[in-house]
Amino acid sequence: MSISPADAAKRAAAALALESVEGGMRLGIGTGSTAVWLVRLLAERISATGLDVVCVPTSEATAALARELGVPLATLDELGALDLAIDGADEFDPRLDLIKGGGGAHFREKIVAAAAARFIVIADEGKRVPRLGAFPLPVEVVRFGWPATEAAIRRALEGLDLGGAPIRLRERDGAPALTDEGNYILDLALGAIPDAPALARRLDSITGVVEHGLFIGMADCVALGRADGTAGMLRRLAATPDPREIDLMRDEDA
Numbered sequence: 001m002s003i004s005p006a007d008a009a010k011r012a013a014a015a016l017a018l019e020s021v022e023g024g025m026r027l028g029i030g031t032g033s034t035a036v037w038l039v040r041l042l043a044e045r046i047s048a049t050g051l052d053v054v055c056v057p058t059s060e061a062t063a064a065l066a067r068e069l070g071v072p073l074a075t076l077d078e079l080g081a082l083d084l085a086i087d088g089a090d091e092f093d094p095r096l097d098l099i100k101g102g103g104g105a106h107f108r109e110k111i112v113a114a115a116a117a118r119f120i121v122i123a124d125e126g127k128r129v130p131r132l133g134a135f136p137l138p139v140e141v142v143r144f145g146w147p148a149t150e151a152a153i154r155r156a157l158e159g160l161d162l163g164g165a166p167i168r169l170r171e172r173d174g175a176p177a178l179t180d181e182g183n184y185i186l187d188l189a190l191g192a193i194p195d196a197p198a199l200a201r202r203l204d205s206i207t208g209v210v211e212h213g214l215f216i217g218m219a220d221c222v223a224l225g226r227a228d229g230t231a232g233m234l235r236r237l238a239a240t241p242d243p244r245e246i247d248l249m250r251d252e253d254a
């Protein structure tokens with residue numbers, strides 16, 4: 001089957017991450033077009049080798065695909081903890097901090113990643129940025145009183161040199177988009193986030209915010225797929241004090 005260069009990169013990233021999967025593992029499986037490759041390749045490996053894994057999906061969409069392809073599923077309530085989570089990202093920076101939530105699943109994705117002993121991100125070169133923020137930051141908010149929550153977010157942004165950034169209520173088919181948890185999403189067009197950990201802490205403190213798409217210090221590595229079908233692993237280095245030091249990442253060809 002011939003696939004596009006974009007899909008070749010996604011597939012290569014997913015395949016590299018899957019090399020870390022061993023029999024007996026409890027796996028978190030992500031959401032999005034890169035995660036679709038992960039689920040497909042995992043299903044192929046299960047059917048070819050009888051690999052014994054059980055997976056917690058991060059969204060109803062991923063659950064449906066996994067069920068269709070025969071990937072064994074469980075809930076996080078049943079398993080309690082996971083050995084490994086693998087998921088896509090919308091952006092990653094030199095510290096391997098992330099923006100996620102382009103698919104609106106970042107709340108469950110963060111719970112799953114936090115419950116896992118290891119978290120591998122699967123991404124292509126287009127997701128690699130020197131500084132997070134070009135991708136609008138998704139913030140899941142409770143529907144009740146959401147304009148008041150939006151106003152609180154605006155005030156928080158002003159205190160972080162991000163005042164006046166456009167905020168848009170995400171829509172689907174002409175109506176506010178609902179997450180799997182029945183909440184709304186506000187997309188914050190920030191351009192460039194001067195201090196992502198500080199913004200994450202500030203958003204964490206706002207009543208009405210369910211979860212934001214900043215994943216700070218959570219990813220252990222990024223399986224980076226390339227359009228030529230190859231992939232390499234970027235690992236978080238032990239000491240990463242300054243996000244401006246671009247050479248914090250080390251490429252290791254698979």
Ligand SMILES: O=C(CO)[C@H](O)[C@H](O)COP(=O)(O)O
Nearest residue numbers: 032033034088101102103105
């Ligand atoms: O965070 C996510 C969904 O909430 C996805 O991982 C993110 O949007 C990347 O998706 P894709 O692999 O399609 O680019």
